[in-house]
Amino acid sequence: MQNRYFIISAVVALLFVGAVVGYAIPEEKQEVPARIILDNTGGRVVFSHRTHADDYGADCADCHHDGLEGREYLPCGACHPAEFDETFRREHPKAFPDKEACLRCHDEVPTGPLPEDERPDIESIPTRGEAFHSLCMGCHEENGGPYGEDACYQCHAR
Ligand code: HEC
Ligand code: HEC
Ligand code: HEC
Ligand code: HEC
Ligand code: HEC
Structure with a gap:
């Protein structure tokens, strides 16, 4: 009997330590955003990020051609600025x-200038702007989704 309580206490203690450690160590993977709001001069775009990955069959690498496999998902704007100024x-x-x-x-x-x-x-x-338009519309033209001259306001808020 004694022995059984000891084992139960030990298991509970272990679980507790596990939970505390798990909580204290920051999550290694970046969170995958469900929705992303892209503000720009053409009008705000609400991008259904997770729906694209889960329901529209797009691979992470279709869009994130950089920052995959154990590396961070870099924001596109780090490499594709509005202009190279x-x-x-x-x-x-x-x-x-x-x-x-x-x-x-x-x-x-x-290392310097x-x-x-x-x-x-x-x-x-x-x-x-070029990177996003060619990525988004390139796929839409082939697989469905808004593209073309008349489709601006299907993505951009007026
Ligand atoms: C259809 C294109 C597309 C697909 C598919 C996609 N993403 Fe993204 N993802 C984006 C765009 C666009 C952004 C916004 C980047 C920005 O704001 O510069 C983004 C942002 C992110 C971010 C936030 C990075 C940051 O700080 O800006 C993470 C993390 C991420 N995606 C992970 C994933 C993972 C994991 C998958 C696969 C399950 C995935 N994405 C699939 C297009 C996509
Ligand atoms: C670390 C830098 C870097 C990041 C981050 C990055 N790109 Fe790129 N991207 C490039 C470079 C450099 C090119 C030029 C062609 C090449 O080297 O592949 C490019 C080319 C492109 C092209 C042209 C066609 C192609 O696929 O080659 C598109 C579209 C594109 N990027 C979209 C995106 C999007 C969308 C994101 C964010 C989800 C993103 N890029 C993140 C560096 C980056
Ligand atoms: C998306 C492509 C891209 C990436 C990634 C990139 N650079 Fe650059 N870098 C450029 C371009 C383009 C220029 C030149 C800009 C111009 O001509 O105005 C430049 C210029 C520079 C310069 C010269 C600035 C000057 O005033 O002469 C330095 C220093 C530099 N980059 C450092 C870095 C370092 C360090 C990294 C990585 C941590 C990095 N770059 C990543 C595209 C990039
Ligand atoms: C790899 C392919 C692919 C890429 C890349 C892609 N899409 Fe899509 N998108 C789709 C498909 C497939 C649909 C669904 C079409 C349908 O079912 O009517 C869609 C639908 C949409 C819709 C309408 C429905 C909804 O979910 O809101 C919007 C808006 C949209 N995409 C925005 C974007 C934006 C913005 C980007 C670029 C950041 C992008 N898409 C990149 C495949 C893609
Ligand atoms: C599939 C969705 C989609 C469609 C359709 C679309 N756009 Fe965009 N557009 C975007 C995204 C995503 C961005 C980049 C947002 C960001 O920079 O954060 C963008 C950026 C822009 C920008 C800002 C460019 C920059 O370099 O700052 C302008 C202007 C613009 N779009 C105009 C248009 C016009 C005009 C049309 C119709 C001919 C159109 N867009 C159709 C998604 C779309």
Whole structure:
């Protein structure tokens, strides 16, 4: 009898410790947002993020071509700014948790200002508006969903 109480107490204690540790260690995976609000000059877009992944059969990697498999899901705007201006040049290195991301655009990890001829070719990197329109509408044209000249307000709020 004694022995059984001991075992039960030990199990309860273990469960308690497990719960406390589980609570204290931050969740490793980023939370997958259900809905994302994208504010922009064309009018706010409410994007049904989880529905796209769960019900419309899109893979995470169809849209997140960067930051997969154990790495963070980087916000698209870190690499696709509204324009490649002075603000982008100054701020963008702070947007990445690891140096590996630099190599998406740079030949090697830059350590300071770059001469003109070592800067990445911005012609080959779509801006935020271009990246979103080609991603969203490219898939919609093939698989359903709003696209084309008349569809603006199916995505954008007036
Ligand atoms: C149809 C395209 C699409 C699919 C499919 C998709 N996502 Fe996303 N996801 C986005 C967009 C767009 C954003 C907003 C990024 C931004 O605000 O710059 C986003 C944001 C996120 C964020 C927040 C990142 C941040 O801080 O901005 C996480 C985490 C994420 N997605 C995870 C996932 C996972 C995991 C899957 C697969 C189960 C998935 N996504 C599928 C398009 C998609
Ligand atoms: C770490 C930087 C980085 C992040 C984060 C990133 N991109 Fe890109 N993206 C690029 C680069 C660089 C290109 C240019 C072509 C290439 O290298 O693949 C590109 C190209 C694209 C293209 C052109 C067609 C293609 O697929 O190659 C689209 C569309 C696109 N990105 C959408 C997105 C969206 C949407 C997100 C967020 C869910 C995102 N990108 C996040 C760097 C990034
Ligand atoms: C999405 C592509 C992209 C990624 C990812 C990226 N860069 Fe850049 N970077 C650029 C572009 C484009 C320029 C040049 C901008 C211009 O021509 O105005 C640049 C310029 C620079 C410069 C030169 C600024 C100047 O004033 O001469 C530095 C330094 C730099 N990047 C550091 C980094 C570091 C560090 C990382 C990773 C932590 C990184 N970049 C990731 C695209 C990127
Ligand atoms: C990989 C394919 C794919 C991509 C990428 C994609 N969509 Fe969709 N989307 C769909 C499909 C499939 C539907 C459903 C069509 C139907 O059933 O009528 C849809 C429907 C929609 C709808 C109408 C229904 C709803 O859920 O709100 C909106 C708005 C929408 N998408 C916005 C976006 C935006 C914004 C993006 C880019 C960030 C995007 N989609 C990227 C496949 C995609
Ligand atoms: C499938 C949904 C969808 C459709 C259809 C659509 N857009 Fe967009 N649009 C977006 C998304 C998503 C963004 C990027 C939001 C962000 O930057 O956060 C965007 C961005 C924009 C921007 C801002 C560009 C920038 O670089 O800041 C303008 C302007 C715009 N759209 C106009 C239009 C017009 C005009 C049409 C119709 C011809 C249209 N859009 C159709 C989803 C859509």
